[in-house]
Amino acid sequence: MKTLQPKPVASYLAAVPDAMKDEPLSGHTTLRIGGLAKLFVVAGTNDELIAAVEAAKRLDIPWVILGGGSNTLVSDDGFEGVVIMAGNRKIVIDGTCIVADAGAFTVTVARQAAEAGLLGFAWGATVPGTIGGATVGNAGCFGGEMKDILTTVEAYDVTASKRLTLANDACGFAYRESRFKREPLLVLSVTLALKAGNAEAAQKEIETMVSKRKSSQPLGEASAGCMFKNFEYTDASALDILKRHVDEVPSDMLAKKRIPAGWLIDRLGLKGMSVGKTAVSGTHANFIVVQNGARAQDVIALTSMVKMKVRDDLGILLEDELRLIGF
Ligand SMILES: Cc1cc2nc3c(=O)[nH]c(=O)nc-3n(C[C@H](O)[C@H](O)[C@H](O)COP(=O)(O)OP(=O)(O)OC[C@H]3O[C@@H](n4cnc5c(N)ncnc54)[C@H](O)[C@@H]3O)c2cc1C
Structure with a gap:
């Protein structure tokens, strides 16, 4: 890995004031493994996420997005670039639709959906990490997958420096696959369409799935x-x-x-x-x-x-x- 020189590091720290140097990535993955990120920033909003990536692009610094780190292995040598953690966690429920920022925890989205009496995403309560990470990997279990409930993704095309809205069928979803794995696209937020039901039934479904998980994993x-x-x-x-x-x-x-x-x-x-x-x-x-x-x-x-x-x-x-x- 090419060593990142002090000058671009200093320029990045000046451009993105919340960025930190030499952050141990072992604290940010569920495997608890990984060396230091030369630069690390938690982006609390979509605009911060975009700004953190654009600054890296401008300074020619390698970058990578991290959600909850529950599907990621970080090298023992760490990362000579900037790790940008999606910390944008807003969740809005409107009728049977949920709009969740990429950094919202999948478990939280699923639990809030259930509390609102919405059905179809109970399985999400058993998947660690963020809804952005779940979208990238088309996460799923218990017969459900992100592609079954997701209507649109607000994304950012890093090459073209532009925001775009992608409909479900433009996301290239397949079994544990999506175009977000292959292209420089940031997931900013996702819209999910669930079914109206009742909170008690939804919560019961979650508890059943969680207890199945406890006994099999x-x-x-x-x-x-x-x-x-x-x-x-x-x-x-x-x-x-x-x-x-x-x-x-x-x-x-x-x-x-x-x-x-x-x-x-x-x-x-x-x-x-x-x-x-x-x-x-x-x-x-x-x-x-x-x-x-x-x-x-x-x-x-x-x-x-x-x-x-x-x-x-x-x-x-x-x-x-x-x-x-x-x-
Ligand atoms: C105990 C346990 C149980 C699990 N069970 C399941 C399961 O049942 N089903 C399942 O599918 N998975 C499961 N997983 C794997 C994992 O939880 C999921 O894949 C999860 O959706 C990953 O989300 P994350 O935020 O942690 O992703 P991360 O590991 O942080 O990132 C995964 C990938 O997505 C990219 N990424 C993350 N956020 C963004 C973004 N906003 N924009 C662009 N790229 C982004 C990252 O660069 C990386 O390439 C399990 C993991 C654990 C530890």
Whole structure:
């Protein structure tokens, strides 16, 4: 990584007065891993978010946006640039619509929706991080995904330096994918359309989902959720090697043409496999849990080992779900 020189650092600090130097990123990710960000700023409004990025662009400083850091692995060497954290957290509910700033916590949006008697986003109460991060990754669980409830995204095109409103079908949503992952676009805020219902039913749905989560995921340990995407296929021959190795692939997986990565990892008996202070969770095989002092390079080594084993033994190439900073 190219070292950032003192002059652009000083110019950035002058241009963005709230920016800080040498901020440990381990405090801003759920994995609690990561070196220093040379520059770090929390942007409290959409305008601040844009200004923080524009200043980086003008000074030719590498930049990256961070939401809740719950889907991100930061290098042990940190980031020689500016990490801009979305701290714009306004949420407005109008009838069955919710407009939430990118930095609003997904859990808060889901809980406020439920309190307002709105249905369709209870699953959001089980997803850490921000609604901006959830939009970028088209987050989802319990059969719901962001793309099912999102109507528009207020975005900022960093290349063209202009704001734009993107309708759902212009966001390139697919399974854990969106165009925001591939293009220099900031998510400023999102509009969600939910269904009218009643607060009691909505809250009950949340509590059911939260308790399911508690029993199936290692929530007391540091992690970044699922490390790999579930394996989706169109051609049944993609499972030829897998079928030779396991007695039976459950029919619901075959019907959906989607094999959960955790199920594959579990079939190989990899729960508990560890590198340094990181290990494949014993509770959920698609989670890597880490102890204090774990290193990013150990997470990379462990995920690589898991991927190689699944590829070599089951003929399936797993794709990372995790986003990387500073590698
Ligand atoms: C215990 C646990 C359970 C989880 N369960 C689920 C689950 O059920 N389903 C699921 O889908 N995920 C799950 N995750 C993963 C994670 O919580 C989600 O992917 C979440 O939506 C990420 O949001 P974030 O704000 O933390 O994103 P971050 O990790 O901060 O960022 C993710 C990516 O989005 C980009 N980004 C963030 N905000 C913006 C913005 N405003 N504009 C442009 N780019 C932006 C970042 O640059 C980065 O590339 C889980 C994680 C944990 C730790």
